[in-house]
Amino acid sequence: MGSDGTDGGRTDGDRVLVLNPVSGDETRVDDVVELARDHGFEVRRTERSGDGKRLAHEAAVDAGLVAAAGGDGTIHEVVNGVFDADALGSTTVAVVPTGTGNNFATNVGIEGIEHAFEAIDRGRRRIIDLGIANDLAFVNSCVGGLTAEASDETSSESKRNLGVLAYVKTTLQTARSFDSLPLRVESAVGPDGERGRTWDGEALFVLVGNCRRFNGTRTAQANVEDGLFELTIVEAASAPELLGDAAFERLFGRDGKHIVRLRTPSLSIESGGEPVGYSLDGEILETERLVLETNPGALEVVVTESYRADPDADGTPWPLGRQLERKASNGVRSTRSKDDTGFTSRDN
């Protein structure tokens, strides 16, 4: 592997494709199987939820390249299979996008099925950060405050347009009475001297992004090679206030009034005894305490020439300053003195 992580010296070894045949509109399954065989892949099909992880785990023991044919849910399972097999150091992961949102594929510059196989053969690779939430890996994002129903009811079109924010919007629309979550968010002391921070208050959502364009808007993006998460807390506000499209855009945009942001390599989120639903790349996990850590440079993936690790590289600056900014103070009930960012600082 070159020092820039591209055009890997790692050989693909055996190639296995884990195929979710019920992903997306299911019309391209035969095409994927044919292309996969033409490109030297052994195809293993999932039959139920969880199979993607199991099949990827089994494959990663020997295979140098494991591809996931499906949407973000399938890539999530495949990455977790490779992670559980302790094979991140020896197995490259590729994505063949057949889902509806295909957020991760977009992030690595893969535009379609044929394009994915071309990219695999061209040999361009990058090593990216992996997010770890408790003991589960995620590539795109971890979002707290979503309901499980929202995950089922969110339309494909909405997912295409808004990414993970589509689930946020469905949650706001479908929850009869949407209570804010009393949360305590603590970030650790960073390796580059970042101070530990604490935010304590009422939140609607907590978004933790690992990968660029994790949420569909152009204003909250994550660099997937910097060893940091982009944390966004949406503070308590009345749901109807947030529901119009314009308000929704504003909420996550530069001028959002209820937004707290921070870049950090690790954090913990506690919800005071009540389990909260977190979506890891679209898969729901319920827990009272979540510990998130970046595993920098952990996952080798197939990318194309249009891949950029850093959203700033294409002229879209991180909107609120390099490290941290906060726009409003409603909902915060910290017992400690705060700086003007809304976080309290700790030295350890």
Ligand SMILES: Nc1ncnc2c1ncn2[C@@H]1O[C@H](COP(=O)(O)OP(=O)(O)OP(=O)(O)O)[C@@H](O)[C@H]1O
């Ligand atoms: N054979 C199968 N039958 C039923 N469910 C399956 C099967 N294989 C995988 N799954 C489930 O399908 C889901 C993943 O679907 P998919 O990859 O299309 O993700 P998605 O999150 O809907 O993606 P996108 O948002 O990109 O469309 C996972 O919950 C997985 O457990």
